[in-house]
Amino acid sequence: MPALPGLPIRPSGRPDAARRQAGQTGRVASPIWIDEPGDPRLADYANLTDVRLRRSLEAEHGLFIAEGDKVIRRAVAAGYPVRSMLVAQQRLPAIADLAANSPAPCYVVPAAVAEGIAGFQVHRGALAALQRTPLPAAGDVIAASCARPGPTRIVVLEDIVDHGNVGGIFRCAAALGVAAVILSPRCADPLYRRAVKVSMGAVFAVPYARLADWRGGLADLRQAGFRLLALTPDQSAAPIGAAAPGERAALLLGTEGDGLSSHWLQEADQAVCIPMAPAALAAGVDSLNVVAAAAIACHAFAGNPAPRQDRPRQKGQADSG
Numbered sequence: 001m002p003a004l005p006g007l008p009i010r011p012s013g014r015p016d017a018a019r020r021q022a023g024q025t026g027r028v029a030s031p032i033w034i035d036e037p038g039d040p041r042l043a044d045y046a047n048l049t050d051v052r053l054r055r056s057l058e059a060e061h062g063l064f065i066a067e068g069d070k071v072i073r074r075a076v077a078a079g080y081p082v083r084s085m086l087v088a089q090q091r092l093p094a095i096a097d098l099a100a101n102s103p104a105p106c107y108v109v110p111a112a113v114a115e116g117i118a119g120f121q122v123h124r125g126a127l128a129a130l131q132r133t134p135l136p137a138a139g140d141v142i143a144a145s146c147a148r149p150g151p152t153r154i155v156v157l158e159d160i161v162d163h164g165n166v167g168g169i170f171r172c173a174a175a176l177g178v179a180a181v182i183l184s185p186r187c188a189d190p191l192y193r194r195a196v197k198v199s200m201g202a203v204f205a206v207p208y209a210r211l212a213d214w215r216g217g218l219a220d221l222r223q224a225g226f227r228l229l230a231l232t233p234d235q236s237a238a239p240i241g242a243a244a245p246g247e248r249a250a251l252l253l254g255t256e257g258d259g260l261s262s263h264w265l266q267e268a269d270q271a272v273c274i275p276m277a278p279a280a281l282a283a284g285v286d287s288l289n290v291v292a293a294a295a296i297a298c299h300a301f302a303g304n305p306a307p308r309q310d311r312p313r314q315k316g317q318a319d320s321g
Contacts, residue, residue: 031092031099031108037116042107044129045086048193049119051163055189062132064191066201068124069094074201075130076102083129088114091125132191138182138209138217142224145179145207152248153301154226156182156218158264159255160290163188167198168291169253174202176298181208182250184217218252218267226250230260230268231297233287237271240300251297256290272297 034042044063047053058064063083066075072095076082082104087095088111099106109117111125118127145152155178160166166188173181181190187210188195190203211217218228227245230252252268254260265271274296276286287293 031106033108035110035113037113041084041105042086042109042117044083045117045127047119051192054192058132058189058192063129064132064196065193066128066130067126067193067197069098069126071196071201072098072126072128074204075128075196078204080130080133080204083131086114086117086127086129088125095126136207136209138211139220141180141182141207141209142220142226146224146248148179151245152226153178153245153298154180154182154221154250155294155298156184156221156228156250156252157187158184158214158252158260159186160253161186161188162256163192163194164198165256165290166190167195167203169294170195170199170206170208171202172291172295172298174199174205176295176302178206178298178302181206182217182221183208183210184214185211186214215263218250218264221250224248227270228252228268229301230265230271231293232259232265232271232273233276234271235273235276235281235286237273239275240272240297243270243272243301245301249301251294251301253290253294253297259287 032041044061045065048065064080066072069091072085076098082098082102084104085095085099085102085106087099087106087108089108090111092099092108095106114125114127142154145154155169155173157166157169160169167190170181170190172178183190190196190199190208196203211220221228226248228250229240229243229245231240231254252260252264254264260268274288274293280286288296
């Protein structure tokens with residue numbers, strides 16, 4: 001539901017204390033003190049741990065939640081409009097400048113009230129409700145990735161449903177230079193609060209799109225010249241480090257537990273694996289968590305130029321060039 005207009009601050013000493021504390025870092029534009037968790041102005045933040053309810057509410061109202069001042073800043077920098085901010089009194093200085101420069105209301109609450117609204121202890125002390133923006137078509141994201149200079153790497157996720165895993169993969173992708181992430185239709189939402197939190201805002205840094213068609217969606221990547229590499233725990237597959245991804249490569253990662261579907265495995269140009277230690281295999285450990293696997297695989301096929309192996313310069317040696 002749209003953020004409701006702010007009501008006057010109740011006459012108490014707490015808002016003044018908040019202003020004095022915020023004055024250490026900057027002026028806050030009319031913070032609104034609220035001490036009742038059931039206040040309707042805070043509806044965007046209610047029941048954040050109820051996954052089914054939040055999916056319905058956020059989809060209906062086109063919003064998502066960012067937690068912590070660093071992540072909120074990254075969301076704002078990425079162009080997501082702020083609906084409102086909710087901050088525990090002691091954390092108000094951390095977002096004073098954001099509040100001062102935003103037309104959205106900034107609600108200030110005691111820490112216990114923040115916990116009562118959200119349903120968990122808000123460790124970072126600040127939440128923001130932001131408006132979603134239209135998601136681009138997968139073909140447009142793929143085309144934009146191809147326009148980047150150098151080797152192009154894309155990660156494609158099939159039915160990964162854990163929000164923490166999705167957020168972790170986005171963080172790996174951002175750190176290792178992946179151009180984009182493409183999601184199957186049933187993948188978890190990258191803008192769900194836990195995904196945003198685990199990614200530390202990396203979901204705002206890596207372009208992404210959702211395939212409209214699971215069965216035929218990989219054809220768009222192949223038509224754009226991408227070599228499809230399917231990551232599998234099957235140790236008979238080629239080691240990821242020995243694969244030749246070429247200028248354009250898409251790494252396919254499958255759902256937790258079952259891995260990639262047989263259909264996507266058949267669609268791939270090559271199956272690759274992360275070699276497991278013999279002792280691990282003997283103990284029944286045949287795979288890694290999907291986030292750990294994504295990090296290793298993205299590093300292996302990142303396509304970055306190898307570092308120069310120059311000899312150490314001798315004292316007094318002049319440049320050859």
